[in-house]
Amino acid sequence: MGDDMVRLRIRVRGRVQGVGFRPHVHGLARRLGLTGWVLNDPQGVLIEVQGIATTAFLAALTGEAPPLARIDAVEPEAVDADPAEVGFAIRHSEATGAVATGIGPDATVCPACLAELFDPADRRYRYAFLNCTHCGPRYTITRRLPYDRPQTAMAGFPLCPDCRAEYEDPADRRFHAQPVACPACGPRLSHPPEIILAALRGGLIVAIKGLGGFHLACDATRADAVERLRRVKQRNGKPFALMVANTPSAERHVRIDEDERALLEGVARPIVLLRRRPDGPALAPDIAPGLAWLGVMLPYTPLHYLLFHEAAGRPDATGWLGVPQELTLVMTSANPGGEPLAIGNAEARQRLAGIADLIVDHDRDIVVRADDSVVRKLGGAPAFLRRGRGHVPEPIRLARPVPPILAVGGHLKATICVTRGDEAFLSQHLGDLDNASTLGFLEETVEHLLHVLGVAPAAVAHDLHPDFHSTRFAERTGLPAVPVQHHHAHVAAVMAEHRVDGPALGLALDGFGLGEGGGSWGGEMLLVEGALAERLGHLAPLAQPGGDVAARQPWRMAAAALVRMGRAEEIVPRFGGHGPAEGVRRMIERGINAPLTSSCGRWFDAACGLLGIRSLAGFEGEAPMALESLVRRPQVAAGAWRIDGTQLDLTPLLERLLSARDASEGAELFHGTLAAALLDWTLPQLRARGLRRVVLSGGCMMNAVLAETLAAGFQDAGIDALLPRLAPANDGGLSLGQAWAASFAL
Amino acid sequence: MTHGSGGKAMAQLVRELFAAAFANPWLDQGNDQAAFDVPGGRMVMTTDGFVVSPLFFPGGDIGSLAVHGTVNDVAMAGAVPLHLTAGFIIEEGFPLADLKRVVDSMAAAAREAGVAIVSGDTKVVERGKGDGIFITTTGIGMVPPGVAPSGDRARPGDAILVSGSMGDHGVAIMSTRDNLGFETAILSDSAALNGLVAAMVAAVPGVHVLRDPTRGGLATTLNEIAHQSGVGMRLAEADIPVRAEVAAACELLGLDPLYAANEGKLIAICAEEECDRLLAAMRAHPLGRDAARIGRVVEDAHCFVQMETRFGGRRIVDWLTGEQLPRIC
C-alpha cells in the first residue's frame, strides 16, 4: 500500500457493538488523518477509510480496541477512492438484514465511572445507575437487536440535554452508550444507600435488585441474620456467596493467587471459589458449613459500590478501594422455592415479602434473568461451575461451522444452547426443571436467544431420559429431534469447547444419566467420534437403593458398598441411626427399587457414608464437597482397585477406608486412589488405540482435587487431559455437548 | 389341578366350584349366556384383566380385586353396576384350595357390591404358561338420568377431591411381595366404590369427573384428566391424605405415594359451589370417611398438574413414561 491514497472497506466481526467501537474507530481515523465513515449493521461494524495511513489504521483497530470489545475477524478490501470526501462520519445503525452480531455481556463499573461515582463535584456523584460504553448492563437490559436504546429497558428514560450531548459526542466516553443516565433523567433507587446499609447492619435481610435479578443480602458477620436467611430460603446447607469491597478485603478471609485475583477483578465479576484462611476474621458459622472454600465476589453495580462506600464513611475519590474494608455481605440469589430469580418489582414484593425485611428496587426493568456466574481454578486454569451474568451471551467457538441447532440440556442445572455457524451460545444457568416457572424460563430463554441470534434451528437435541421436561419440550417444538446420551453429551461438551474434531477417549465421571438400553450410568469410559459414542468400560455397578433418595442419603450408598464387600451385617449397626437400615439392606439384597448404577458420584457418596461425612445430605453434591474439603494431599492406597475386563471396581478402596485413621485420611485415600485407579484403567485403552488425548467430564470434574490429580497423572504419562472450562462440568454443560454431538447426525 | 386327559373331570369340578360360589338366577340357568331385562337409559360396559403378584395380599386377593376393579370402572361413569362376567385362566398345578379361596372371595365381593356374576369361562393352561391364575371381568351398569361424569369435563375453578388416603394398595402389594418387614402391615384399600358413588351422585348429580386412580396412582390419573379436559391443576401436598405407614414405606423405597396404585379410592372433580355438598356426602359414607379437597382446576395451556410442596416450593407432578427412574445427576 505504501504511501498512496487508499480506500478500504473493512468488515469487523465479533462483539463490536455497544462497546464503544465506533468512537474508537472515529478517534483513530481522526488521529491518522483518514476520511470515511463507520456504521453498525447486523453483521457487526462496517468501516470505510481513505488516506495514506490505512495500514496503521488496521493495526490500531485491533491493537487499541476498547476494553469490552472482542474482535473475531477484520476483513479489509480495497474499494474505489472518493477524492471529494472530507471528514470522518459515524453513520446511523442499519436495522435490516440478518442479525449476526452479538450483544455483549454485562460488565462491572469501569475505573472512569468509579472515579465519577465518588467525586463530589461530578454530576453523577453517588448515582446508582452511572455507566458508559466501557461498562454497565448489556444483555440483561436488551429486548432485541440491534442494540439501541429503544430496544432496551432504557427506552422509557428520555435523555436530558447533558446526557444527550455526551451520547452524541464521538469523543465522549458515553458516545452511544445505550444505558447512559444521570440523576436528572435516569432510573431511581427506592432507598438511599444509608438506609440500606443501616438495615444490613441491623441484622435485617434485604432484597436488592441487581443486574440479572434480586439478591438477598445480609451482614455476613451476623450469625442471627445468616441463620434466619438460611431458614427462610429453605437452603439446607448450601453455601452462601460473599461480597466484599475489593481483593484486599477478600484476602482477609481467603487465599488468592494471581489467576484468582484476575478472575475476581475481571469485568464479568463472577463468584470465585477460594480456599478459606483458617485465621480469617469471624464470619457467621452458617455461611459455608464444613467447606474449605468460600464463594466470593466483588461489587459490580454502582449500588453495590455505594453500600461499601457508605460503610467506609463516604470517602471522596477512589483511594479507599485499594485498602481492606470491614463490610462483608452475604449475597444469594433471590429464588425462593427453587424457582427462577425474581426480576420484576411487583413479583419481588409478592415472592420475597415473607423473606426480606426490606426490598430495594428501582425503575429500570430487568429484561433477562441471569444468576451470578461461579468459577474456580481447576488444574491450573479457571473453570465455570455455573455460567451466567457477565458471560452470557458470549459464544463458545467451535472447530467448524455446524447447522443451526437448539439443544435443551438435562433436568437439573439446566441450560440451553443455540449454534450459529461456528459459534455455540450457551444460555445462562436456568435452574432445575422440576417446576413450571423454571420450565417457563427455559421456554422464554429459547425464544429470546433464538430471536437475538436470528437463528431458526434445523433440529433440536435432547437427553435420552423420557421423563425430563427438557425432552418433552424438545418433542413439543416439532423440530427433527436428535437424542444424545447423557455422558456422550458430557464428553462432547468438552470436545466442543476444546475444538476436538477427531475421535477422543472420554471419561464421564458423573452422578446419573440414562444409558443406552435404559441403564443407570455415571462412571463411563467412552470412545467418542462424532455422532457415535462407544462404551468401552464403566465403574463396577453399585445398587442405588431408592433411586434418587440415595443421591441425598450417602449412607444408603455406603450400605450398598457394604453388601458388595460381603459385610451386609454391618449396615444396621453402622447406619441404624440414619433411617430404615434393615429395610435398605433388604432392598439392596433383593434388588427392590435398587437399580444398579455405574455412577462415580454414587461411589463418592458411598465413601462419604462409610467415613461418616454427611450421611444425610441437605442437597445433592454436599457430601462429596465436604469430602474434598478434607483433603490436604491425596494419597494412594496401592492396588486398592480391581480391573475386571472393562470394569473398574473400587470395592477394595472402600474396604480400605473402613480402617482409615480418620475422615481426613479417608478423604485423601479416596481421592488419590480413585485418580490412580482411573489412570490404571484408562491408560492401556489410550495406548491400545494410539490416542494421545483424554477428555475429562461430568459433575465429579467440579472436584478440583480429583480433576487436578487426574490431569497431572495423564500429563505425566504423556497424555493431554482436556478439562471442562467454558461450560460447566455438570449438567449445566450438557446442552453444549448435545448440540455438538447432534451436529454430526445432521 | 391338571390339564389334558384328566382335565375334563377337573373342569367339571371347577365349574361346580364356581356355580356353588356365584349362585344366582342367571348363572343357575346353566346356559352359555345370561339373558336379563334392563331398564331404559344409558348403559355402560367395561372390561379388565387382572394379573397380580402376590395373588393374596393384606386387604384382598386377586378375586376380590377382579370384582372391585370392574365394579369401580362402571361406577366411575356415575352408573349403578348390574352384572359381571368372569373369565379365568388357571395354570396347571394351581392348588385347588387357593382357587377356592379366590372364588369365595370373589363371590363375597360381588355380594357385597350387590352385583351378580352371571356368566363365566374357565381355561386351564400348561404349567409355566400362566402365573397361577389370571382373571378377566366384564361389567355393565346403568347411569341415572342427569348424571354424566367424564374425564373431559374438568373446568377451571373446579374443586378436586379424593375419597381417602393415597397409595395404600400399591405399597401393600410391594411390601408383601418383597417382604420388607414393616412393623405395621399396610392393607390394600381394595373396595367396591359403587355405594359411595351412588351417595355422591345423589348429592351432586352434576359432578364433573369421577375416576379411580388405579395404576400410576393419583399423579398419573390427574394428568390424564388434565389432558382430556385441556386444563391445569394446582394441588397442595399438605392436603393430600397419605397414611403415615405408607409415607414411611415410600420414604424407604424412594417412591412417591402419588404414583402408587389405589383400588378403593376415587377422584372427584366438581364445581366449586358444589364442593362442600359433595365432600359432606363422601364423608358420610364409610369408604369416604377420609375424603379431602386436595386442589383446584386452573387454566393452563401446558395442562400441568402442579403441587405446592410442604416446604413452600412448587413442583410439577408429571406423568411418567415408565417406573420412577432416577433424575438427579
Ligand SMILES: [Fe+3]
Ligand atoms: Fe450429568
Ligand SMILES: [Mg+2]
Ligand atoms: Mg377397565
Ligand SMILES: [Zn+2]
Ligand atoms: Zn464506565
Ligand SMILES: [Zn+2]
Ligand atoms: Zn441525564
